[in-house]
Amino acid sequence: MSGSPRLPDELFGIYVHWPYCAKICPYCDFNVYAAKSRDTSALEAAILKDIEGYAAGLTGRTLTSLYFGGGTPSLCAPSFLSEVIETSAVQFEPDGDIEITLEANPEDITPERLKAWKAAGVNRLSLGVQALNDDALRFLGRNHTSDEARKAIDAALNVFPNTSIDLIYARPGQSIHAWLEELDSALSKGTPHLSLYELTIKEKTAFAKQVEREQFIPLGEDEQADLYIETLKLTAKRGLPAYEVSNHARSEDYCSRHNLTYWLNGEWLGIGPGAEGKLELPDGRTTTIAEQRVPDYISAVEERGTGSAETFSLTGIEAAEEAVILGLRSKRGVDRASVEARLGAPLNARKLESFTENGQLLEEAGRISLTEKGWLLADYIAGEILP
Amino acid sequence: MTDKSHIRNFSIIAHIDHGKSTLADRLIQKCGGLTDREMKEQVLDSMDIERERGITIKAQTVRLNYTAKDGEDYVLNLMDTPGHVDFAYEVSRCLAACEGSLLVVDASQGVEAQTLANVYQAIDQDHEIVPVLNKIDLPAADIERVSEQIEDVIGIDASDAVQISAKTGIGIEDVLEAIVTRLPAPHEGDRDKPLKASLVDAYYDPYLGVVVIVRIIDGVMKKKQKVKMMRTGATYELDNVGVFAPKPTYVDELGPGEVGFMIASIKEVADCAIGDTITTEKNPTTTALKGYKDVQPVVFCGLFPVDAGDFDDLRAAMGKLRLNDASFTWEMETSAALGMGFRCGFLGLLHLEIIQERLSREFDLDLIATAPSVVYELTMTDGTDYELHNPADMPEVTKIKEVREPWINATIYTPDEYLGAILKLCQDRRGIQTELTYVGGRAMIKYELPLNEVVFDFYDRLKSISRGYASFDYEIVEHRAENLVKMNILVNDEPVDALAMLVHRDRAEGRGRQMCERLKELIPRQQFKIPIQAAIGAKVIARETISAVRKDVTAKCYGGDATRKRKLLDKQKAGKQRMRQFGKVEIPQEAFVAALRMDGD
Numbered sequence: 010m011s012g013s014p015r016l017p018d019e020l021f022g023i024y025v026h027w028p029y030c031a032k033i034c035p036y037c038d039f040n041v042y043a044a045k046s047r048d049t050s051a052l053e054a055a056i057l058k059d060i061e062g063y064a065a066g067l068t069g070r071t072l073t074s075l076y077f078g079g080g081t082p083s084l085c086a087p088s089f090l091s092e093v094i095e096t097s098a099v100q101f102e103p104d105g106d107i108e109i110t111l112e113a114n115p116e117d118i119t120p121e122r123l124k125a126w127k128a129a130g131v132n133r134l135s136l137g138v139q140a141l142n143d144d145a146l147r148f149l150g151r152n153h154t155s156d157e158a159r160k161a162i163d164a165a166l167n168v169f170p171n172t173s174i175d176l177i178y179a180r181p182g183q184s185i186h187a188w189l190e191e192l193d194s195a196l197s198k199g200t201p202h203l204s205l206y207e208l209t210i211k212e213k214t215a216f217a218k219q220v221e222r223e224q225f226i227p228l229g230e231d232e233q234a235d236l237y238i239e240t241l242k243l244t245a246k247r248g249l250p251a252y253e254v255s256n257h258a259r260s261e262d263y264c265s266r267h268n269l270t271y272w273l274n275g276e277w278l279g280i281g282p283g284a285e286g287k288l289e290l291p292d293g294r295t296t297t298i299a300e301q302r303v304p305d306y307i308s309a310v311e312e313r314g315t316g317s318a319e320t321f322s323l324t325g326i327e328a329a330e331e332a333v334i335l336g337l338r339s340k341r342g343v344d345r346a347s348v349e350a351r352l353g354a355p356l357n358a359r360k361l362e363s364f365t366e367n368g369q370l371l372e373e374a375g376r377i378s379l380t381e382k383g384w385l386l387a388d389y390i391a392g393e394i395l396p
Numbered sequence: 397m398t399d400k401s402h403i404r405n406f407s408i409i410a411h412i413d414h415g416k417s418t419l420a421d422r423l424i425q426k427c428g429g430l431t432d433r434e435m436k437e438q439v440l441d442s443m444d445i446e447r448e449r450g451i452t453i454k455a456q457t458v459r460l461n462y463t464a465k466d467g468e469d470y471v472l473n474l475m476d477t478p479g480h481v482d483f484a485y486e487v488s489r490c491l492a493a494c495e496g497s498l499l500v501v502d503a504s505q506g507v508e509a510q511t512l513a514n515v516y517q518a519i520d521q522d523h524e525i526v527p528v529l530n531k532i533d534l535p536a537a538d539i540e541r542v543s544e545q546i547e548d549v550i551g552i553d554a555s556d557a558v559q560i561s562a563k564t565g566i567g568i569e570d571v572l573e574a575i576v577t578r579l580p581a582p583h584e585g586d587r588d589k590p591l592k593a594s595l596v597d598a599y600y601d602p603y604l605g606v607v608v609i610v611r612i613i614d615g616v617m618k619k620k621q622k623v624k625m626m627r628t629g630a631t632y633e634l635d636n637v638g639v640f641a642p643k644p645t646y647v648d649e650l651g652p653g654e655v656g657f658m659i660a661s662i663k664e665v666a667d668c669a670i671g672d673t674i675t676t677e678k679n680p681t682t683t684a685l686k687g688y689k690d691v692q693p694v695v696f697c698g699l700f701p702v703d704a705g706d707f708d709d710l711r712a713a714m715g716k717l718r719l720n721d722a723s724f725t726w727e728m729e730t731s732a733a734l735g736m737g738f739r740c741g742f743l744g745l746l747h748l749e750i751i752q753e754r755l756s757r758e759f760d761l762d763l764i765a766t767a768p769s770v771v772y773e774l775t776m777t778d779g780t781d782y783e784l785h786n787p788a789d790m791p792e793v794t795k796i797k798e799v800r801e802p803w804i805n806a807t808i809y810t811p812d813e814y815l816g817a818i819l820k821l822c823q824d825r826r827g828i829q830t831e832l833t834y835v836g837g838r839a840m841i842k843y844e845l846p847l848n849e850v851v852f853d854f855y856d857r858l859k860s861i862s863r864g865y866a867s868f869d870y871e872i873v874e875h876r877a878e879n880l881v882k883m884n885i886l887v888n889d890e891p892v893d894a895l896a897m898l899v900h901r902d903r904a905e906g907r908g909r910q911m912c913e914r915l916k917e918l919i920p921r922q923q924f925k926i927p928i929q930a931a932i933g934a935k936v937i938a939r940e941t942i943s944a945v946r947k948d949v950t951a952k953c954y955g956g957d958a959t960r961k962r963k964l965l966d967k968q969k970a971g972k973q974r975m976r977q978f979g980k981v982e983i984p985q986e987a988f989v990a991a992l993r994m995d996g997d
Contacts, residue, residue: 234947254950255952330965331958386949
């Protein structure tokens with residue numbers, strides 16, 4: 010089985026957030042809670058009902074992707090995954106090439122589970138490997154060893170040819186040489202997709218406290234920039250070039266269709282506690298944000314039909330800003346005319362010109378995109394070219 | 397009209413927060429000037445900013461009708477004086493219009509530096525002074541110690557100080573009795589002589605126009621009278637005369653010893669020379685009163701609109717403020733860095749702050765203020781003299797023979813545990829100690845200091861190192877010749893005029909280094925390296941480099957991050973709006989003032 014072939018024109022996905030983890034990682038600032046031995050049946054029922062609640066008000070959409078993220082959705086019962094997939098397929102007509110991704114931790118990979126996930130309809134796995142070095146895995150607070158991770162990748166690839174692995178680099182003290190060696194060994198596992206993230210210290214995480222107490226010093230900006238450039242070089246050389254700032258794929262077929270939905274200004278439902286969705290509604294592009302806390306989410310679904318705590322329509326300017334911020338991250342970039350139409354104003358021509366001169370930005374066939382050099386400053390450039 | 401034996405004109409001298417306004421409110425209430433319903437907190441402080449900060453800026457007067465224990469009816473005129481050093485001239489004018497003062501001291505805090513300065517002025521004016529100890533209900537009140545302090549420091553008898561709590565109303569009757577029995581009635585004044593009145597102050601009222609506060613010495617002032625200002629020579633027909641009770645109330649006439657107001661068709665406050673003598677056009681008095689000193693601005697700074705399109709609005713707003721505040725002056729200024737704006741003169745730092753705040757608050761103007769500077773006197777090699785208000789205008793060094801800067805006599809009053817830190821602060825600011833005395837756990841320090849070193853953040857530093865306990869007062873004494881040089885700040889190899897300053901040559905390296913370090917923090921990194929240099933003439937004395945931004949991208953950015961990222965972008969955009977493009981470099985507006993703030997000295 011191959012990945013998704015041609016990318017549909019209209020992207021519409023469902024993101025399902027499973028908020029529980031066996032253990033909270035020290036770098037993570039997502040809406041997550043320790044799993045313990047909770048009864049999750051009420052949350053499962055609410056998630057299914059939430060999808061139905063949205064479906065009641067939306068017509069004419071073909072579902073192009075479904076994504077189980079978290080948290081740790083590989084902790085979910087396969088029967089629940091199956092129910093979500095079925096409910097989604099009943100509520101929204103699925104595209105023939107629908108991409109259904111499950112995020113999984115290496116320690117949760119067993120032959121039985123892999124089989125059960127496949128039977129449920131999952132066709133893509135995203136493995137939270139994070140590092141292939143035992144010291145680093147301990148530092149990152151992971152529950153697996155590098156050996157277990159390697160075995161899990163092999164097992165996953167046997168069942169899901171479209172498997173991706175996540176790695177976190179630019180760790181404290183990490184040299185270019187050490188990282189490239191680790192990356193090389195990850196590449197040799199043969200997955201068709203890689204997500205490579207620099208370690209970022211987020212506010213209110215355990216790492217933020219450790220940095221504050223000077224227990225470790227994050228890598229400096231220059232070193233991070235050097236690592237990033239080397240990462241782009243090696244992945245390209247090994248046949249997995251970046252198609253987004255931090256994402257690499259063997260070919261177009263293996264680019265994550267669901268994640269491209271975010272970067273290419275598509276629509277998606279945000280299902281599950283704290284999930285954010287984006288829909289084109291008669292009032293304009295609209296953000297939905299689900300209740301953060303699990304009990305609040307459950308009662309919101311029960312009382313109001315969806316788990317949404319907040320719904321706000323974006324002004325044309327806000328919608329254009331999001332399109333630029335997210336779009337510049339992807340190799341495909343943004344369509345200039347449609348962004349300017351939403352803005353009701355032109356992008357800053359002087360800045361566009363100067364970034365082009367610097368070799369940071371390209372404009373081709375009406376689309377503005379960043380070069381690899383431009384990606385290093387993607388956030389800054391987005392802010393500069395917007396009026 | 398009241399016979400002058402039954403008039404008492406008095407002012408209240410107090411440090412900020414020692415309860416002057418609260419006491420004034422109680423006196424008004426007791427004398428039935430306002431019903432309870434009409435009593436707003438601190439009736440006297442009518443401007444918003446005054447009320448907010450608990451300070452009085454313009455002089456105001458209130459007439460109180462009081463029936464004393466002797467059964468007689470008295471008219472008590474309270475002249476409220478500004479408490480702050482910037483407005484010392486206004487204080488002296490008010491004091492000159494009274495015969496006595498209440499000295500209000502917080503019984504838990506004791507005497508402060510500002511109180512001292514004002515009480516000495518009152519003594520100079522031969523005032524009778526009644527000490528009043530306020531806040532006696534506070535557990536920390538120490539009546540004995542504070543009375544002793546008043547005797548030791550000020551040298552007046554405090555044994556029969558009136559003990560009150562303005563907040564709870566204890567002792568208010570005693571204050572009123574003390575005013576009647578212990579303060580003198582107006583000394584001179586003859587109803588039959590030609591009109592002679594002192595112009596105490598003037599302010600602009602949107603309904604009444606210019607309201608002139610007067611104190612009658614001789615003769616009578618009444619409606620329809622044609623009066624003449626002796627100094628300016630202008631004549632006016634009086635539309636009305638009145639008193640503040642405390643609401644403006646018209647009366648038939650004002651006689652000798654009385655304080656009140658007059659309204660004529662005067663266009664702006666600047667037309668009234670404070671301290672002028674007012675007399676009648678026909679049958680004028682022959683002897684004018686001794687006038688007051690003219691008020692001179694001592695601190696200057698540039699005010700520029702953030703949006704160049706607001707220049708005309710700024711000009712109009714300053715014109716309106718001047719209607720009510722003749723001491724605020726300005727001239728046009730063009731800066732390469734900041735565009736068109738104004739060089740403005742102020743009486744002091746508080747005055748500067750108040751004007752800035754009123755411009756932004758009352759007129760909704762977004763302003764960039766450059767660092768305040770003082771007035772330098774230059775003698776050129778050709779023998780001509782020149783006043784320098786703006787360091788950017790400093791002539792070529794070869795043409796200057798001498799530069800003189802203003803020096804002040806500063807009085808600082810502090811609990812002794814902060815003494816060491818304060819001495820160091822004064823020393824660091826080129827101060828020369830002239831006096832150090834102790835009175836009951838508190839130290840009084842006198843220093844000669846260059847105003848230049850005080851003008852920017854001295855007061856803030858003093859407050860912070862003494863945890864707010866030290867008080868400070870100053871007067872300008874003279875201009876002294878010093879080895880002063882102009883220091884330029886170059887950003888990306890170009891001098892930024894709005895950051896130029898005059899510094900003492902011996903301190904130039906230190907200041908230059910500090911400025912460069914601060915600017916390095918304040919100017920956001922850009923895509924290229926930016927050198928920042930401090931230079932005297934062509935000689936670079938300090939240098940820093942802002943490194944280029946190499947990486948600014950979020951590692952992980954998916955659907956749920958859009959909203960948060962957009963909000964960050966809004967911040968970046970708001971920051972951009974506050975930037976001034978200077979050559980290739982963008983400089984945030986705050987940098988122009990923040991660069992001068994000196995930490996930890």
